[in-house]
Amino acid sequence: MSSPLPIEQPSTHPFTRVTVVLPWDLDPTLGAFPRTPAEGELLVLETRAKVHALPWHRQKLTLLVSALRHFVEERRAAGFHVEHRVADDYAQGITTFATWARPRSLHVMAPREYAIDARVRALTQALPLTVHDDGGDGGHFLLTRAAFETWAATQKGPLRMDRFYPELRKRLGLLVDAQGKPEGGQWSFDAENREHARGVAVPPIAWFEPDALTKKVMAWVRKVGAWGTLDDDFGWPVTRAQALSWLEHFMRVRLVDFGPYEDAIRSDERFLFHSLLSVPLNLGLLRPEEVARAAAEKYRQGVVSLASAEGFIRQVIGWREFIRGVYWRLMPGLRTANQLEATRPLPDFFWEPERTDLQCLREALSAVRDTGYTHHISRLMVLSNYATLAGLEPRGVSHWFWAAFVDAYEWVELPNVVGMGLFGTAAFTTKPYVASAAYLKRQSGLSAKGRGPKVAKHEAPCARCRYDPDQRVGPEACPFNALYWDFLARHRERLSKNLRMRQMMGTLDRFGPEQVEAIHQTAEAHRATLRPLAPPWTFDEDAG
Numbered sequence: 001m002s003s004p005l006p007i008e009q010p011s012t013h014p015f016t017r018v019t020v021v022l023p024w025d026l027d028p029t030l031g032a033f034p035r036t037p038a039e040g041e042l043l044v045l046e047t048r049a050k051v052h053a054l055p056w057h058r059q060k061l062t063l064l065v066s067a068l069r070h071f072v073e074e075r076r077a078a079g080f081h082v083e084h085r086v087a088d089d090y091a092q093g094i095t096t097f098a099t100w101a102r103p104r105s106l107h108v109m110a111p112r113e114y115a116i117d118a119r120v121r122a123l124t125q126a127l128p129l130t131v132h133d134d135g136g137d138g139g140h141f142l143l144t145r146a147a148f149e150t151w152a153a154t155q156k157g158p159l160r161m162d163r164f165y166p167e168l169r170k171r172l173g174l175l176v177d178a179q180g181k182p183e184g185g186q187w188s189f190d191a192e193n194r195e196h197a198r199g200v201a202v203p204p205i206a207w208f209e210p211d212a213l214t215k216k217v218m219a220w221v222r223k224v225g226a227w228g229t230l231d232d233d234f235g236w237p238v239t240r241a242q243a244l245s246w247l248e249h250f251m252r253v254r255l256v257d258f259g260p261y262e263d264a265i266r267s268d269e270r271f272l273f274h275s276l277l278s279v280p281l282n283l284g285l286l287r288p289e290e291v292a293r294a295a296a297e298k299y300r301q302g303v304v305s306l307a308s309a310e311g312f313i314r315q316v317i318g319w320r321e322f323i324r325g326v327y328w329r330l331m332p333g334l335r336t337a338n339q340l341e342a343t344r345p346l347p348d349f350f351w352e353p354e355r356t357d358l359q360c361l362r363e364a365l366s367a368v369r370d371t372g373y374t375h376h377i378s379r380l381m382v383l384s385n386y387a388t389l390a391g392l393e394p395r396g397v398s399h400w401f402w403a404a405f406v407d408a409y410e411w412v413e414l415p416n417v418v419g420m421g422l423f424g425t426a427a428f429t430t431k432p433y434v435a436s437a438a439y440l441k442r443q444s445g446l447s448a449k450g451r452g453p454k455v456a457k458h459e460a461p462c463a464r465c466r467y468d469p470d471q472r473v474g475p476e477a478c479p480f481n482a483l484y485w486d487f488l489a490r491h492r493e494r495l496s497k498n499l500r501m502r503q504m505m506g507t508l509d510r511f512g513p514e515q516v517e518a519i520h521q522t523a524e525a526h527r528a529t530l531r532p533l534a535p536p537w538t539f540d541e542d543a544g
């Protein structure tokens, strides 16, 4: 069998300035990329370690490999010399290549994962390698890592996104007047964006047809992939042209309703008015600034409301940048953060959704298994709300999110899951995002009392669930209710000190001891049904 790496003979190509391309750096107009073939060459790396590190969703594996190979094809067609190699890991791939090619210099955007970043930076001792910041001018993020640190150092107490985000708006001049004041007189219109989407018509997603290259990758993934549905109609964008066309479609068709229905849940509409742009953004196929400016432009043209434009822009330049800054600030401790000391292993139904009879959970988990995606409110208020209430260990939940979502990379899933989702740390979250069935009912359009109007039956998970969202205890009661009150009781000491939890803790205090005991028994009965699935996979967080 021949070696995949031609390392025996030095290269005959006169390599000059080589840019190393990692799988999430796919915008050739950014950073260290040569602008013309005469300015340098490209080294594109795939790694075996990464492919087998986690049981990646088959669509995610297809997406990453196909996007990288499309990049290679496109750059070659544009006249660039591209070395496309498979290595054990990125650092080894760079070293082997540099020994063979002996370029004058090598350049790489700072890798987005903690362990890979450390290994690649260590190479600068021995190789003529420059690591460029992945943020700031020419980067994939708006701020350099140092700029976020500078901001964070000025903050007292937990870092707060709502204090960070106005700085970014002012810096970019987005929806601000000449004095730096926010359009509409306030920075956030979040309070206006809480509608349920009962009966609302939702435009379809403009999925793409897989081309011959993607089909080839799909055939390979079917052999090596571990988990997740991969039908013939894989439709995620794999090129910058497709990403731009998705951006245009979202701005034209869906942004108008993004704001009002941002927090809605619908059984029959998995995507609602969400953009799905995290996929191309995180691959480097789109830049956050161009995405945010496109939304501001729609508002300027009078096509969308301020609440929709601002709501969307806040996600892209606020939450996304904030989460990435927090990741670098809190690593490596974030991986093991677990202030609530939750220890329960991940139940089997996260991998096999049919094994739970909670309708909302089954729907969210099925969406992930079928598409590698579910929207924010489903990630936060269904999946991680349940994980927090049931006392699942954050690291195990984080591994599942990382493997299962098409847009998941450690820099973004870990802070979201461990920090925002499971309250494993208080470093940047002021209270746990937990709720009982009443919230889930409301967001799926059911009225507060009873199971609500018939019209919502096919739209609202609670309307078809075998459990009753209005009961708190007993075998018919929705487990979210008992788990919720039992969670507050179990963490009474910590949560009573939290001003933002005061109202709910006051309600708990009004329950008599018998009621609290009945809640505990119902929660215990539910927890006793949970079965962990020992997957035949090892989870290697540092691989790649």
Ligand SMILES: Cc1cc2nc3c(=O)[nH]c(=O)nc-3n(C[C@H](O)[C@H](O)[C@H](O)COP(=O)(O)OP(=O)(O)OC[C@H]3O[C@@H](n4cnc5c(N)ncnc54)[C@H](O)[C@@H]3O)c2cc1C
Residues within 6 Å of the ligand: 273, 274, 275, 276, 277, 278, 279, 281, 282, 312, 315, 316, 319, 320, 321, 323, 374, 375, 376, 377, 379, 380, 384, 401, 405, 407, 408, 409, 412, 413, 416, 417, 420, 421
């Ligand atoms: C438990 C949990 C896990 C998550 N895991 C991921 C993940 O692995 N990858 C990921 O990109 N996002 C993650 N998020 C954030 C958010 O849910 C997704 O970015 C969003 O659902 C992606 O879908 P969309 O593009 O349709 O988003 P939209 O609702 O259309 O939002 C627009 C964009 O805003 C950005 N954004 C919004 N919220 C966040 C956030 N909290 N963190 C980072 N970016 C944000 C994304 O780039 C997104 O594309 C997670 C959130 C939670 C609560």
